[in-house]
Amino acid sequence: MINGTGIKALCVQEFSAVYTVKIKKGVSIDMKNRKMMALLLAASMVLTACGGSGTGEPAEPDSTGGTEAASDEGAEGTTDTEQVTLTFWSWLPTADQGDVMIEAFEKENPDIKIDYIRTEQSDFFEKLQVAMASGTGPDLFGMTTGSMTEQYAPFAADMKELADQNWSGWDGIISETAVKQCTTADGKLTGMPLLVAGMTDLLYNKTLMDECGITEVPRTYEELVDAAKKAKDKGYVCVAIGGADDWVNSDLFIQLSNEFEEGAVYAAEKGEKKWTDQCFVDTLQAWQNLFNEGVFEDGALGVATYPDARDQYFFARKSVFFLTGSWHLGPTSPTNDEIQGTEIANQKDVIGMSVFPSLSESKTICGTSGVDVMICVNADCEKKEAAMKFIEFLANGDGQQYWVNQLQGAPVSSRISYTGTVDGELQQQSIDEVNSYVSNAAGNRKLGSSELETALGIAMQNVAAGADPLTELQTVQATADSL
Numbered sequence: 001m002i003n004g005t006g007i008k009a010l011c012v013q014e015f016s017a018v019y020t021v022k023i024k025k026g027v028s029i030d031m032k033n034r035k036m037m038a039l040l041l042a043a044s045m046v047l048t049a050c051g052g053s054g055t056g057e058p059a060e061p062d063s064t065g066g067t068e069a070a071s072d073e074g075a076e077g078t079t080d081t082e083q084v085t086l087t088f089w090s091w092l093p094t095a096d097q098g099d100v101m102i103e104a105f106e107k108e109n110p111d112i113k114i115d116y117i118r119t120e121q122s123d124f125f126e127k128l129q130v131a132m133a134s135g136t137g138p139d140l141f142g143m144t145t146g147s148m149t150e151q152y153a154p155f156a157a158d159m160k161e162l163a164d165q166n167w168s169g170w171d172g173i174i175s176e177t178a179v180k181q182c183t184t185a186d187g188k189l190t191g192m193p194l195l196v197a198g199m200t201d202l203l204y205n206k207t208l209m210d211e212c213g214i215t216e217v218p219r220t221y222e223e224l225v226d227a228a229k230k231a232k233d234k235g236y237v238c239v240a241i242g243g244a245d246d247w248v249n250s251d252l253f254i255q256l257s258n259e260f261e262e263g264a265v266y267a268a269e270k271g272e273k274k275w276t277d278q279c280f281v282d283t284l285q286a287w288q289n290l291f292n293e294g295v296f297e298d299g300a301l302g303v304a305t306y307p308d309a310r311d312q313y314f315f316a317r318k319s320v321f322f323l324t325g326s327w328h329l330g331p332t333s334p335t336n337d338e339i340q341g342t343e344i345a346n347q348k349d350v351i352g353m354s355v356f357p358s359l360s361e362s363k364t365i366c367g368t369s370g371v372d373v374m375i376c377v378n379a380d381c382e383k384k385e386a387a388m389k390f391i392e393f394l395a396n397g398d399g400q401q402y403w404v405n406q407l408q409g410a411p412v413s414s415r416i417s418y419t420g421t422v423d424g425e426l427q428q429q430s431i432d433e434v435n436s437y438v439s440n441a442a443g444n445r446k447l448g449s450s451e452l453e454t455a456l457g458i459a460m461q462n463v464a465a466g467a468d469p470l471t472e473l474q475t476v477q478a479t480a481d482s483l
Helices: 003-022 031-048 068-072 095-108 121-134 147-155 159-166 176-181 206-212 221-233 246-260 266-270 277-290 303-312 384-396 398-405 425-441 450-464 469-482
Strands: 082-089 111-117 140-143 194-197 203-204 237-240 319-324 351-355 368-379
Touching: 082 121, 082 384, 095 111, 095 176, 095 398, 111 368, 111 384, 121 303, 140 147, 140 384, 147 221, 147 368, 147 450, 159 368, 159 384, 176 194, 176 368, 194 246, 194 266, 194 384, 194 398, 194 425, 203 206, 206 221, 206 319, 221 237, 221 277, 221 319, 237 303, 246 266, 246 277, 246 368, 246 450, 266 277, 277 450, 277 469, 368 384, 368 425, 384 398, 450 469
Parallel strands: 082 111, 082 140, 237 319
Antiparallel strands: 140 368, 194 368, 203 319, 203 351
């Protein structure tokens, strides 16, 4: 992943290189022309950033022969009748959630229109990187904590400055811990936290558990292995996991390692412990055992969490459990929009959620939690006051309330709590267990270093495929030494 400064530099280099190829036959380019091309690129980035459709494509002509971008330009603060359009890209809210939330916001704020484009998280950052590099990024964009916060901070306006100017008393309302997780190492608040989530949890199908003779939700490794054997005997996968996703694997490593030695993973990131220490060897060995004992589905390393593990396994009634985070509490309600039309809904299965079993000999369950999504304002955005109205709506208004009632995550606002109906047989029990787990987490579910997370992801893939845990951790340590 290229960092923010590198993206723009690379964009200039690639533009110059492409231009040189086009003119190379018979015509040479001098230094003056190179400088001109760089100036033209810079100008195009200024013109496109935040003022266009936000999709990276030309704006459609309007009835007067102009463009939508031109008609919106300077709309804020001009007349009461002109409408501001804000482009917003993210993976959350979901499409259905976004329709409801944006409709409510636009009803409250008829002078602001939200143009929301949703992309699955697995593809989101690639799309965002290209758009930011070309200067066609959206006004608002979703972001994760950890390494992504650092990498995209140069593209984002300072959220603390914006909030101080546009939202009185915000810092007494929004979780201080959540705000800290959205802040870079040099103290810049990159975005406003919107939801807090825990990792790692098991969404479970109680109906299938009963069919398989699994009498209790597994709480230990031994119980999980026993459940896997019983599920397999009945033709089911035990736990569906998106093993192709580095974010899932690294999240699980961080969570499990805390069970073998609480806090060790954060000390290792600071260079205070070695990645080859026994607690990390034990963590990777436990991870490997889950594959060897048939707990995870065959071919898990090639399966994405969304939509594959969720839709093709759990929602399709092919797995008894689904490894996910607390943001997936919604399906514990039979009326949840996400599961309508799926096999588990058609069969009226009873769904619950519990924390992932302990894999350590101590039987300690030691969770991690963190900001699931934050919202950032493009530094080039000319409509920041309007943007902050939408952000306050999502973080502390009806948008936050709707999201929390959808069980998408725990609130970041001290003024918001769950007020939705409880219509699932195991729903309240699941909410109480998961919320307690999130509230008492041992630490953050993310590391701040993208290099270390990448190294851990590679090590976990290799170990799952049969590699030696210690050997793979030596590679992780080599990465840490190079930083």
